[in-house]
Amino acid sequence: MAQRIAIIPGDGIGKEVMPEGVRVLEAAARRFGLDLELEAFDFASCDYYLEHGQMLPDDWFETLKDFDALFYGAVGWPETVPDHVSLWGSLLQFRRRFDQYINLRPCRLLPGIQSPLAGREPGDIDFYVVRENTEGEYSSVGGRMFEGTEREIVIQETVMTRHGTDRVLKFAYELARSRPRKKLTSATKSNGIAITMPWWDERVAAMGERYPEVAVDQFHIDILTANFVMHPDWFDVVVASNLFGDILSDLGPACTGTIGVAPSANINPEGTFPSLFEPVHGSAPDIAGKGIANPIGQIWSGAMLLEHLGHREAADAVVDAFEAVLTEGDRRVLTPDVGGTGTTEALGRAIASRL
Amino acid sequence: MAQRIAIIPGDGIGKEVMPEGVRVLEAAARRFGLDLELEAFDFASCDYYLEHGQMLPDDWFETLKDFDALFYGAVGWPETVPDHVSLWGSLLQFRRRFDQYINLRPCRLLPGIQSPLAGREPGDIDFYVVRENTEGEYSSVGGRMFEGTEREIVIQETVMTRHGTDRVLKFAYELARSRPRKKLTSATKSNGIAITMPWWDERVAAMGERYPEVAVDQFHIDILTANFVMHPDWFDVVVASNLFGDILSDLGPACTGTIGVAPSANINPEGTFPSLFEPVHGSAPDIAGKGIANPIGQIWSGAMLLEHLGHREAADAVVDAFEAVLTEGDRRVLTPDVGGTGTTEALGRAIASRL
Numbered sequence: 001m002a003q004r005i006a007i008i009p010g011d012g013i014g015k016e017v018m019p020e021g022v023r024v025l026e027a028a029a030r031r032f033g034l035d036l037e038l039e040a041f042d043f044a045s046c047d048y049y050l051e052h053g054q055m056l057p058d059d060w061f062e063t064l065k066d067f068d069a070l071f072y073g074a075v076g077w078p079e080t081v082p083d084h085v086s087l088w089g090s091l092l093q094f095r096r097r098f099d100q101y102i103n104l105r106p107c108r109l110l111p112g113i114q115s116p117l118a119g120r121e122p123g124d125i126d127f128y129v130v131r132e133n134t135e136g137e138y139s140s141v142g143g144r145m146f147e148g149t150e151r152e153i154v155i156q157e158t159v160m161t162r163h164g165t166d167r168v169l170k171f172a173y174e175l176a177r178s179r180p181r182k183k184l185t186s187a188t189k190s191n192g193i194a195i196t197m198p199w200w201d202e203r204v205a206a207m208g209e210r211y212p213e214v215a216v217d218q219f220h221i222d223i224l225t226a227n228f229v230m231h232p233d234w235f236d237v238v239v240a241s242n243l244f245g246d247i248l249s250d251l252g253p254a255c256t257g258t259i260g261v262a263p264s265a266n267i268n269p270e271g272t273f274p275s276l277f278e279p280v281h282g283s284a285p286d287i288a289g290k291g292i293a294n295p296i297g298q299i300w301s302g303a304m305l306l307e308h309l310g311h312r313e314a315a316d317a318v319v320d321a322f323e324a325v326l327t328e329g330d331r332r333v334l335t336p337d338v339g340g341t342g343t344t345e346a347l348g349r350a351i352a353s354r355l
Numbered sequence: 356m357a358q359r360i361a362i363i364p365g366d367g368i369g370k371e372v373m374p375e376g377v378r379v380l381e382a383a384a385r386r387f388g389l390d391l392e393l394e395a396f397d398f399a400s401c402d403y404y405l406e407h408g409q410m411l412p413d414d415w416f417e418t419l420k421d422f423d424a425l426f427y428g429a430v431g432w433p434e435t436v437p438d439h440v441s442l443w444g445s446l447l448q449f450r451r452r453f454d455q456y457i458n459l460r461p462c463r464l465l466p467g468i469q470s471p472l473a474g475r476e477p478g479d480i481d482f483y484v485v486r487e488n489t490e491g492e493y494s495s496v497g498g499r500m501f502e503g504t505e506r507e508i509v510i511q512e513t514v515m516t517r518h519g520t521d522r523v524l525k526f527a528y529e530l531a532r533s534r535p536r537k538k539l540t541s542a543t544k545s546n547g548i549a550i551t552m553p554w555w556d557e558r559v560a561a562m563g564e565r566y567p568e569v570a571v572d573q574f575h576i577d578i579l580t581a582n583f584v585m586h587p588d589w590f591d592v593v594v595a596s597n598l599f600g601d602i603l604s605d606l607g608p609a610c611t612g613t614i615g616v617a618p619s620a621n622i623n624p625e626g627t628f629p630s631l632f633e634p635v636h637g638s639a640p641d642i643a644g645k646g647i648a649n650p651i652g653q654i655w656s657g658a659m660l661l662e663h664l665g666h667r668e669a670a671d672a673v674v675d676a677f678e679a680v681l682t683e684g685d686r687r688v689l690t691p692d693v694g695g696t697g698t699t700e701a702l703g704r705a706i707a708s709r710l
């Protein structure tokens with residue numbers, strides 16, 4: 001039976017990189033004989049919002065829930081729709097309603113990509129950020145009081161649950177255990193954020209008892225960001241709350257020079273609902289429409305999608321394909337962000353033709 | 356009349372770098388004929404806690420409130436006292452009760468210090484982080500429910516006030532206006548932290564109307580940390596909430612290779628209460644007791660203290676002194692973190708002898 005994949009390009013460069021993501025998915029499907037059925041949707045974009053006054057149709061949940069995976073581009077167009085409206089109306093709905101409680105983001109130094117860090121070589125940096133993806137600091141509880149006056153106050157509650165925290169920690173410990181170094185780093189801030197974060201530390205320690213093979217350490221988020229820059233080789237699997245994970249999974253790719261090409265997976269590990277795969281980069285209004293966005297973030301996310309659907313070999317082939325193109329370093333094919341003069345489409349085609 | 360400075364070494368390497376901070380302060384006072392009166396205190400340390408069951412004596416507020424400045428080393432010794440107990444019982448009390456609502460931290464590439472970023476030279480990176488220092492994410496409101504059960508939840512409220520936010524923004528805009536580039540960057544996360552942060556953006560915009568000469572931009576905290584690594588030259592003055600400022604003011608110095616030497620000022624601009632000056636680094640249990648901690652963070656904090664007390668010339672002389680020693684690069688004098696084989700004391704003496 002075919003596996004069904006919903007294609008949601010979204011906004012800005014999302015609409016430019018998605019065709020290349022699809023091109024490579026289809027090439028991989030042909031080569032490995034996979035039965036994938038792709039269906040495209042125009043919602044979860046600011047264009048849709050401008051037309052319909054909401055980011056998603058009323059029946060989006062029903063429409064999407066039986067897909068095997070969602071392949072998303074990027075969302076946000078602050079010139080016409082405020083970010084908190086577009087994001088809370090789309091991506092953050094998907095994450096919550098489809099209980100995609102793991103956000104998994106690899107940080108890896110790739111061949112042919114210039115790292116902003118001095119003296120680092122491919123192989124030096126290779127870790128995962130496992131981010132809690134449904135609760136924590138991204139809460140919808142709170143509000144304003146004495147609005148518009150000098151006494152105005154604004155409150156927002158961070159809400160962490162044992163249910164929500166333990167399942168992420170479990171995933172992170174298991175991922176760490178499956179890797180050669182078996183090392184887990186917890187991002188905390190228990191010295192300053194003194195209610196939720198000491199509790200987070202306790203849960204990390206409690207879960208650790210089940211995984212004696214895994215070596216655990218922890219850093220406060222401030223010095224942890226510093227260590228990403230100073231000692232990126234220290235890390236293997238890093239587990240973090242929603243906000244800390246958000247920060248670390250932009251900073252990590254930045255340290256490997258791959259912020260424009262980094263992928264991410266929003267996973268519902270039980271498979272009750274579809275998981276969602278999207279590049280880490282956003283809609284990039286500054287370069288949208290120019291046809292020069294790097295499609296590797298989308299393509300690499302497609303590889304994570306294939307792996308999630310059980311097609312390990314195809315996933316590896318996609319990664320090999322873009323690594324080969326990067327290593328080759330043909331400037332006519334590479335996009336400007338990685339030192340070339342090529343277009344989104346040229347790079348997408350070059351990668352697809354390797355498959 | 357003498358200006359009175361409270362000397363509070365604290366824990367770990369705080370006790371090792373403070374004597375050098377004092378040595379240099381005294382040398383500057385001699386050279387510029389300043390009338391400084393130094394008085395040392397053993398509280399606000401974990402040793403004090405172990406003896407007295409609290410971090411501070413009951414009358415600490417009365418004892419310290421009439422000092423002109425507080426010169427602090429570092430606090431925290433997690434082996435014996437949990438960080439949230441030691442920090443909330445000392446440093447965070449000072450910041451709040453003495454209404455030190457500005458935390459000011461320079462990020463500057465110094466001569467003779469190796470930056471982890473490729474191809475950056477002194478002069479390339481030179482900005483300030485202005486951090487809100489009394490409220491926001493560092494709140495004491497919240498708690499646990501269903502404790503010890505599977506249903507356990509933990510809540511912590513971020514509380515931002517117009518009073519608390521506007522005064523920090525004002526300080527940041529004025530600092531930006533006083534600098535040649537006149538540029539202010541606001542750290543936000545209004546796409547995800549959708550109650551407090553859109554409000555923060557509104558306050559930034561509202562305050563901006565009073566400072567038309569200042570060019571303002573904003574980045575979400577995730578991509579902002581990435582930009583610190585990729586484009587540190589973009590920044591002039593960065594203003595941020597308590598938590599975001601905490602992160603950025605560790606990451607910024609890390610990008611300049613100066614995490615061990617970065618200073619900070621916790622300022623009560625009105626002078627109603629004493630301001631507090633401390634290095635950014637912590638008590639560093641891993642190297643404490645070895646006599647190899649770099650004292651420049653403490654010494655540079657002393658320069659900020661001198662400037663705050665109106666002694667601009669003396670402050671500049673201290674900065675010139677440690678920059679000269681760094682530029683000279685005598686390995687016997689420099690501590691191991693900056694490529695030398697010297698001791699804390701040797702480096703402190705070398706700097707003092709320049710004054």
Ligand SMILES: CC(C)[C@H](C(=O)O)[C@@H](O)C(=O)O
Pocket residue numbers: 191192222442601
């Ligand atoms: C020790 C800790 C509570 C403190 C903070 O988070 O404010 C420190 O990291 C700092 O930046 O001064």
Ligand SMILES: CC(C)[C@H](C(=O)O)[C@@H](O)C(=O)O
Pocket residue numbers: 087246546547577
């Ligand atoms: C767009 C934004 C709401 C989102 C987040 O903060 O989760 C993004 O930064 C991400 O990391 O996926």
